[in-house]
Amino acid sequence: MAILVNQDTRLIVQGITGHEGLFHAGQMLAYGTNILAGVSPGKGGSWEMQEKIPVFDSVKLAVEATGANTSVIFVPARAAPDAIYEAAEAGIGLVVCITEGIPVLEMLRVSAYLQNRKTRLIGPNSPGIISPGIAKVGIIPGHITTRGPIGIISRSGTLTYEVLNALKRSVIGVSTCVGIGGDPIIGNSFIDLLPLYEEDPDTDKIVLIGEIGGSDEERASEYITNNMTKPVVAFIAGRISPPGKRMGHAGAIIEGSSGSAASKIQTLENAGVKVARHPEEVVDLIA
């Protein structure tokens, strides 16, 4: 069974009555994801998606009524930290936050709060998770990937789609693809997910898509050296990005001497990871 998102996924959509939430709930449902409920404070008792999905005022009520174990968050940045706390408090095991623009200080508090809880947070600023052919949680388009043995962990959105699409063109499928988000402070990082792929019978090889900023790729390299038996291939975006500038993603910034692509590529290669020079080359390296 696929990791994180699979046949056992029982999903609620926080912010289901918003424009984004409603649209993507429809997409997820069409892909076969088991959506049990939506949450929208003040709209409890109503129904969405042709009267198929009940809406609740709180995550707690939704969980009590449906036994949901996963939540996806589409609420605006101002309300998103609250939505994460609420989901964790209600006992949701996997929270996927799509929202972009949450202040760093808010995320530091969220991260500290979650440290001693069993809730796993993916994102924020994440495109979500897809286990092709089974289910998807988030906004990754379903038709650009098929089921297969490659696991993907990525800090990016469309760059991930690019790699998924290139793999599909070469008839290479994916077990589970996780977009961990482009913010400086995120829930799960590479090292939190690599062990899941290592244990996952559906996954033979892993693609890691990183970018400038922070040192998550360096820490992943260390983890790979010490713990991974499955081959890992990587692509790192931002080889020629200037230091001190935020490259679109809040987390993509070279600060002083830390976070450069060169350092990430070097440590990954030292860990035996093949690093592609451009996204399409990932296909050649993984084949």
Added chain:
Amino acid sequence: MKLHEYQAKHIFSRFGIPVPKGKIANTASEAKQIAAELGGKVVIKAQVLVGGRGLAGGIRLAKNPSEAETLSAAILGMEIKGLPVQRVLVDEAASISKELYLGITVDRVLRCPVIIASSTGGVNIEEVAQTTPQKIIKVPIDPLLGMRDYQARELAVGIDLPRDQWRAFIEITRNLWNIYTSQDATLAEINPLVLTKDNTLIALDGKITIDDNALPLHPDLAELRDLDAEVPEEIEARKYGLSYIKLNGSIGCLVNGAGLAMATMDIIKLQGGEPANFLDIGGGASADRVAAALRIILQDKNVKAILINIFGGLTRCDEVARGILTAMGEIKPQVPIVIRLVGTNAEEGLKLLAGSNMSTAETLLEAAEKAVSYARGGEHGDPG
């Protein structure tokens, strides 16, 4: 968003951190006036948002008001690392006994704020960290608990601060922490924090960076943005919600998604070209946004070719193609353009573009190759 030194010092002062008496001057005569008011020696400091002002001659000591005027006139005419000096801060000169460092930033690995202090201040702290790491004391802070006084005391001990200064140091640290949290800073730094000859601690220079994601919560801080210090194209891009960064190459880039935009720049370089910019057009490449992006890219006269790279996920490529055609009709760019559309309805999109005089490419590698060749003045599909 970075604040100027004088803006940071206003905030320091509001939160009870001692700063030298001083005022901002837009002209040399204003600087003379301020120097006269302050009496005695003053320091004239260029207000630009880059480091290394001192080495560039942007910080000078004036012995009297007329020298303050002469030096200000010289500094106000300067450019420091390409940025024109529009204002100078005229500060009362301090008698320095010791220069320290105190700063708060985010530790991305520990996922918490860290307060950093050093007995070596007034220099680039990154260099201190590399050359003499033992002189850097770091204390991680639990973001749910906030800074406690014992943690500031730990720093004071760590940098060998005399005991009679602990109380003042703890108060400054607590106030800096209050600034960091209440203003949603990602960096709040006093460098140097000076111990004067009459035994007081004072913030001689300061840096505050505000989290861009938090600016909507702080309209007062958003107003402090210095548009003179920014590239005009970057200001215009912000108006349209586009993420644009000007670079020095000749190939304009228009891409949806930040990671893909970086990867596109990288592949241009890999093919021997130089990108003119980073531009993330965001979700849904509508005609309006494409037109705005093209206008901004074309303001840069170095641009000799444009590479448009759009991945249609939920956005359909045929819609994107229509948007591009509408925008082209409006802007009529005079430089060759390579377009790559991938993903949903890419074939339909490419068909729509076939009639135009734009060149298309299937792979990213091919697109980059073409753009590089056009930028060098090579053959391209533009008959005009």
